[in-house]
Amino acid sequence: MSLFKRSALLVAVVALFATMLAGCSSSAEQATEVNELTIYSGRSEEFIAPFFAEWEQQTGIRLNIRYGDSAELAAQILEEGSNSPADLFLSQDAGSLGAVTEAGLFTQLSDQIASTIPASFTEANRNWVGVTGRARVFAYAPDRITVLPQSVTELTNAQYKNQLGIAPVNASFQAFVTALIENKGRDFAKSWLQGLQANGAKIYAKNSAIVEAIDKGEISIGLVNHYYIWEVSEALGRAINVKNGFFAPGDLGNLINVSGAGVLASSKKIAAAEDLINFLTSAPSQQNFVRDTHEYSLIDSAAAPAGLPGLNQIGAPTIDLASLKNIKQTQDLLIEVGLL
Numbered sequence: 001m002s003l004f005k006r007s008a009l010l011v012a013v014v015a016l017f018a019t020m021l022a023g024c025s026s027s028a029e030q031a032t033e034v035n036e037l038t039i040y041s042g043r044s045e046e047f048i049a050p051f052f053a054e055w056e057q058q059t060g061i062r063l064n065i066r067y068g069d070s071a072e073l074a075a076q077i078l079e080e081g082s083n084s085p086a087d088l089f090l091s092q093d094a095g096s097l098g099a100v101t102e103a104g105l106f107t108q109l110s111d112q113i114a115s116t117i118p119a120s121f122t123e124a125n126r127n128w129v130g131v132t133g134r135a136r137v138f139a140y141a142p143d144r145i146t147v148l149p150q151s152v153t154e155l156t157n158a159q160y161k162n163q164l165g166i167a168p169v170n171a172s173f174q175a176f177v178t179a180l181i182e183n184k185g186r187d188f189a190k191s192w193l194q195g196l197q198a199n200g201a202k203i204y205a206k207n208s209a210i211v212e213a214i215d216k217g218e219i220s221i222g223l224v225n226h227y228y229i230w231e232v233s234e235a236l237g238r239a240i241n242v243k244n245g246f247f248a249p250g251d252l253g254n255l256i257n258v259s260g261a262g263v264l265a266s267s268k269k270i271a272a273a274e275d276l277i278n279f280l281t282s283a284p285s286q287q288n289f290v291r292d293t294h295e296y297s298l299i300d301s302a303a304a305p306a307g308l309p310g311l312n313q314i315g316a317p318t319i320d321l322a323s324l325k326n327i328k329q330t331q332d333l334l335i336e337v338g339l340l
Helices: 003-033 045-059 070-083 094-102 152-156 171-184 186-198 207-216 228-236 270-280 283-293 321-325 327-336
Strands: 036-041 062-067 088-091 129-140 164-166 221-225 243-245 256-263
Touching (some): 036 045, 036 070, 045 062, 045 270, 045 283, 070 094, 070 171, 088 094, 088 270, 129 207, 129 283, 164 207, 171 186, 171 221, 171 256, 171 327, 256 270, 256 321
Parallel strands (some): 164 221
Antiparallel strands (some): 129 221, 129 243
């Protein structure tokens, strides 16, 4: 055999051996690391559990899920640091994801992960990706609110006195106030919050309670996410006297936030966690989110929830979702003005 042929054969053998090693390593990783994943979920069990169950059935991987408030789970991850047992953090808002990103605790996701999600709903360095869209709206009683506000700042006007409901403890409200601080400054946000208080805004523990209060006639308008009218109507088993309204195009009140997911850099099961993200952002799962939770799919070609405009028709402000990470500053402000 010639020297050339022997060299070629040696190269081929080495390549084959390397491939076999890689395959064995991959198989060994799968055998030892995909039996179970630990998920910290800021999404409520009621809505996300069916999606988790479907992925478990498809993969045979058991999910150990810790449910809780997104901000509290983010704080837990920050406290645990590189010793966190979590493999994946699923948050209901971008702000909580941003806090974990800032601490350097997420791994960078490749372009193959959640590849259908537009960059505008993904962290710039792909430390996290959006899963569903959540539009801020004003819910209102159409028979009692005849002049619709064009800006969220108009809610301090006398015509809405004692008619507005807000939920300061809610992560989505806090994310909006964070956007207000980032874009208008802390003094502006403080003045607006104090204006709401002076105008008799009523405080509720959660968005669904605001919608229920509008339906009952306790208040006439409230700041919520778009899907709560659907959620309350489903829970009551009837149509309710509440509609969704959007502010003028570009107003901060039309903020589109996302639920999203990131994989912990300390995880030994990154590939499996990434597979779960791909499942949640796949076209079939996105369609199911729209149908079953009434949230927006983030895929460009996806249909909007029934009765709602498409994401690109809302007139949302241009906001870098990564800027919503400073939730503590917002919470400190809410405490200062007496809303927390």
